[in-house]
């Protein structure tokens with residue numbers, strides 16, 4: 274499929290694309306059965322394409338104020354020691370280069386931009402925009418990971434552009450995307466190389482994970498729409514098609530593909546964990562954003578297969594086990610990464626609310642034992658397999674999505690509990706810090722891993738703020754966030 278003629282007549286594409294959607298693989302009735310007891314085939318499609326929110330906008334000014342205070346605490350910590358650099362190390366009061374040693378993209382500035390906007394911090398928004406316009410260099414002589422640059426930098430600047438209308442942000446996002454495109458266009462298969470040197474255009478990294486292949490359609494689709502240049506979205510869809518065409522007879526995918534041959538580099542379907550997580554997330558989100566029913570059909574096909582072959586009940590809880598994508602045979606013991614917790618929200622948005630709720634409850638059971646979620650858990654014992662606490666946002670992301678889909682107050686309660694634990698265990702004088710071991714006593718200095726990740730500014734407190742602040746700057750009905758929490762649809766600009 275090639276990208277539509279642009280500027281995109283997005284709504285008009287649905288029927289045409291639907292006739293071309295040949296990769297469904299599961300009948301509507303079977304999909305409905307697998308996708309959820311409450312969802313009929315038609316209602317599943319409706320849920321997967323409307324973006325409708327049932328969440329009431331009841332504000333809780335007290336909680337919203339607490340959330341904003343913590344965001345600004347982290348933000349001031351970053352500003353004090355790392356302004357203009359990618360990330361802050363709040364304990365040692367040093368900096369971290371995220372993309373390449375000796376190079377900065379001011380990552381935390383770009384990550385924070387639309388969160389600051391949603392929080393009405395207009396002066397800080399202007400400061401961030403000024404820095405990006407004057408200092409962000411998209412032509413650096415360094416190999417950059419395409420996936421991270423797209424979801425964090427391109428997405429962050431596009432969200433910032435939509436919030437502020439400052440043309441330089443769109444220009445800088447486009448310039449960067451142009452420098453990233455060789456990763457897609459130089460590939461014989463359409464599967465992107467993982468890295469590209471922004472100055473020379475040299476590509477490398479010829480084994481790409483699904484997240485690296487598929488997490489760009491939201492940003493590239495929006496960029497194509499804003500610029501009238503189809504090349505960006507074309508590249509995304511070509512990459513998606515290259516992966517989907519290599520699915521197994523069970524409609525499952527492996528983890529990573531060889532870019533030049535198109536061969537699978539492994540045989541495990543590890544969904545919804547990293548490094549495949551946002552591949553599935555973007556099939557639903559970009560399908561909804563761009564009214565592209567082909568992506569939505571692919572989402573339904575793959576989700577039905579994941580629920581059929583990977584869902585497992587342990588101790589009455591819903592988890593997902595890794596399986597051989599060709600045979601469906603289990604692949605080792607059942608463990609899951611915290612990174613996979615977002616999937617509870619995705620299932621609900623995509624038409625399987627009961628499974629989404631059950632999976633969220635499984636993660637809440639881990640939270641009952643460990644107030645800060647460990648990086649990986651054993652799903653049978655709920656004990657940590659990897660004890661690190663990396664200030665991840667996925668549980669709050671799922672709570673936000675489930676709250677929007679169901680309107681149930683219990684998801685705000687769960688998110689607030691998660692927030693207070695993070696505040697108690699990970700707040701330090703210089704901001705917020707990752708932990709080496711979430712099971713160590715609170716406050717033990719040696720447990721701090723000394724990083725405020727860029728995504729913390731984009732995601733963690735944005736979900737809480739949107740749940741409690743009832744901000745008029747966000748369209749709660751139609752709004753869509755990217756995998757990095759960027760509000761790519763539904764930001765209500767203050768400049769029109």
Ligand code: DMJ
Pocket residue numbers: 551612665666667728756757758
């Ligand atoms: C974020 O960078 C994105 O959400 C990505 O898709 C995976 N998760 C990290 C934060 O944990």
